Amino acid sequence: MSLQTVRSPFAPSDYTPLAEHQEQTPDSFYDAKPVLHYHATGAKAWIPKSQRGKLPFFPADLASAPTAPESSALNDQTEETVEQTVDLFVNSRNLSIFCPSAECGVSIPYQQVSIHAIKTLRASPDATFPAVYLQLELASGGASDDDFDTVELTLIPQPQRSSSPSEIPTPPPKSEATQLFEAISECSNLNPDPVQDGEDDDEGDEDGAQIIFEGDHEAIEGFSGVFAGARDGGLPPAMPGSGGWITAENVHEYFDERGNWIGGEEEEVSGELGEGAGTVHSREEDGEGVNGDGEGREEEGEAKRPRRE
Template sequence: MPTTTIRSPPSEADFTPLAEYESQTPDTFFDGNPVLHFKAAGAKCWISKSQLGSLPVFPADATSTPSGPEAPSAGSSEELIEQKLDVWVNSANLTLFNHEAQVGVTISYPTISIHALKTIGEGPSQVQGIWMQMELGDADDDGSETTELTLIPAAPADEEDSASVTKHLFEAISACSNLHPDPVDEEDDDDDDDRIVFEGNPEFEALEGFSGVMRGAGDGGLPPPMPGSSGWITAENVHEYFDEEGNWIGNAEGEGEGEGEELGDGAGRVRNREETEKVNGEKDEDSESKRPRVE
């Protein structure tokens, strides 16, 4: 499931601190508590009013609007709702908890399609936040909705600039997201992994079916070169191998080289001893031009 609703906040004891995890070799990498990379208590979280209810930490009846000098002006085209949340970035999931509503949610990292640093406000009131886009709903559901939210962590009392806190939060989300790569679609057709297509070059718009770039194989390797191309085909040299109808024509510079030429008898075959010496011990007629064989 991409999200799970929780009714009680996480506890510090539920996690292994990152510093402790990195200071020792764990007995196992498969059991034990999730590793806590970062915690941001009381972070401001903004979401569009039209998306209220998409996550349980944003109740459908919430009315609190963004506060602080970085809040958008009243004339903003998008009406936002603000909630104060605790953010737990751990190796298992991203956890948000709303103490006022006494409800939280765990979010799987593959659900977070985009996350980025964002500058909010203008002039002296500028702050750094994290903008996230999430694809909610079942992974097999084509009608899954997109939810966008902005996190603005509160700066500790001993820090004047909240930018460093936001940066640490962003890096923690990035590190944990890397632990949960998108699953491989086993239904993909392997026959499509060696396609060569071209895109964005008007010169080759006439080549119907060639509208992208060279695509690697499904195992992470590269597809083989086209026969006779002596290398990779790119948008710069495609005209040397395909005509305007998309038909394979070979390398124009080397066209005809090595093609249609028949090799002589015995080409590619290694001679044996009996072929290089006659039965009666006499040498071949061309043996004088060769070095003597050492027994």
């Protein structure tokens, strides 16, 4: 999915308002209209002059300079900036921007918004203007999927008309820039980056090694390390070396009435154990030459006790 150029204006009727979406359960999550999280008209859009032509509504010959009052914050900026007036539609599928004067717009997938942040344009200590900074990664047409062309876009939403004041005290409303930033954040979370092949392959280690159980153990498809039970409805065969299953029928052979472990009368271990398993060594056998202890100790006096692993 990549940025798409749009020639027809977006309309609020193309979307489902967020408040309406939250009040009902849609009949289909696939065929329903995108949910509109934020809408603003007459917003200012800035990009560096050197990046003209990278977005369709910023033609290469655009010469419109930023307008007041926000332009006063660019006095100390060395790189020139150009401005367009746009309408914003932050919806659950993409970030849609349309410029009436250029008669075109774009639908930007959230995966191409690599950075978004609130930016404060400061003209003076007493004059600040909140904006939203976006860094867009656009495919540059290279041979690799990693070839991107970066665009720095600044959006400055203008104050929208507010409803009549209420007599009930309410907290101060969020700035338009804050509402725009939060809407982009929420919609970005709804559209995570696609998982690349092999990123979540945790079934084996780096060398592809896996634990393989021999015998009649039928694995359940889609689950790692989960095996089907016996065909008669009982438990699956015990794993090699596990010693079998403890069930209600034989639990008395392993635990007393107080729940203390007593072991089985005839402990049968399925599978073959390694060489030396079960061998008990006396201290006299381990007294010398174990882990280097006891070798060359006679000259120093009594040998140290052998270390036990």
